[in-house]
Amino acid sequence: MTDGGPVERGYPHLETVRAAITALYRRLTCDTVQTFGVSVAPVDVAFCDTDDLHLGAQRVAREMVRHYGLPDARLIVSFREMAHAANVELTAGPEYFVELNDRFRTHRRDIGAALAHEVMHVYLHRLGLSFPGTRDNEVLTDTAATYLGAGWLLLDAFREHGEASQKLGYLTPEEFGYVLAKRALFFGEDPSTWFTSPQAYEAYARGLARARRDEQQPPLTAAGWAGRRRYARDRRQAQERGPGQPSAGPEAPYSFTASGGEPLRVSFPCPTCHQRIRVPVRGRVRARCALCRTVLECDT
DSSP states (O other): OEESSOOOOSOTTHHHHHHHHHHHHHHHOHHHHGGGOSOOOGGGGOOOTTSOHHHHHHHHHHHHHHHTTOTTOEEEEEEEOOSSSEEEEOOSSSEEEEEEEGGGGTOGGGHHHHHHHHHHHHHHHHHTOOOSSHHHHHHHHHHHHHHTTOTHHHHHTOEEETTEEEEOSSSOHHHHHHHHHHHHHHHTOOGGGGOOOHHHHHHHHHHHHHHHHHTTOTTBTTOOHHHHHHHHHHHHHHHHHOTTSOOSOTTOSOEEEOOTTOOOEEEEEOTTTOOEEEEESSSEEEEEOTTTOOEEEEEO
8 A cells, every 4th residue: 555655657567467367367267257247336335434434344345245256255344553455364264354454444435445455365365366476466466356347446546636645556557557458448348437536547548558559469460560560570580590499579579480390380469368379370360369269360
């Protein structure tokens, strides 16, 4: 939780975020991911200052449990002074104890954001899905909460007023916007109407632009002129070098391979789930990602 201090910006965790999206599809399957097509609605986590603090927090916790599909999980929410925004004790269940920072007693509008992250910890714990290291595991948790429809609350908790600032979660605002845009492009959902924070809206717009760039990388037919020209050069060099040689620069999102008598092939990340796809180099090709089932028009 950043409260008043500097907020990290940009995309320092982008590769981990992309790996988290791939891990979600691998662990849940595309069919299960598609059951999260409707995000948590603002009205279902609204928290008025006149609401009873503990009853209201329990109500929002139950909504998160319902959204993530954990009907047999019971969350007991309490408040105490602590350095972090919240904490959950991961046990065998079915009861889980969640502690929220005392600041949420007076910042009730952000209780939903904190619980979106903590209940996702429970969800991933039950799935047996985790990344090594605290930092990467927290990035996984933020990414999963956002991609599965509750993390827009975490982005909306980002606010700046003059020199004062507030942000929840481990992703930067732009990374939250990126994951939220990935979800929006997959489900055809527009979350921008839910934001109460102008800074959240701006971060989402930047994340959306970055997510759209993933759909405009060669060998996809939507790639721009400069990308297509660079791809043609790398393809020509790969054909000249032959099997077993490096095929593209380290910054290129694609790579070429050829072994034995096989034709030259190109591999590149799926713009939806970032699983790598490998297709033959033979002009126009329609590829289907086996993980998320996205159909891609390519010019190899």
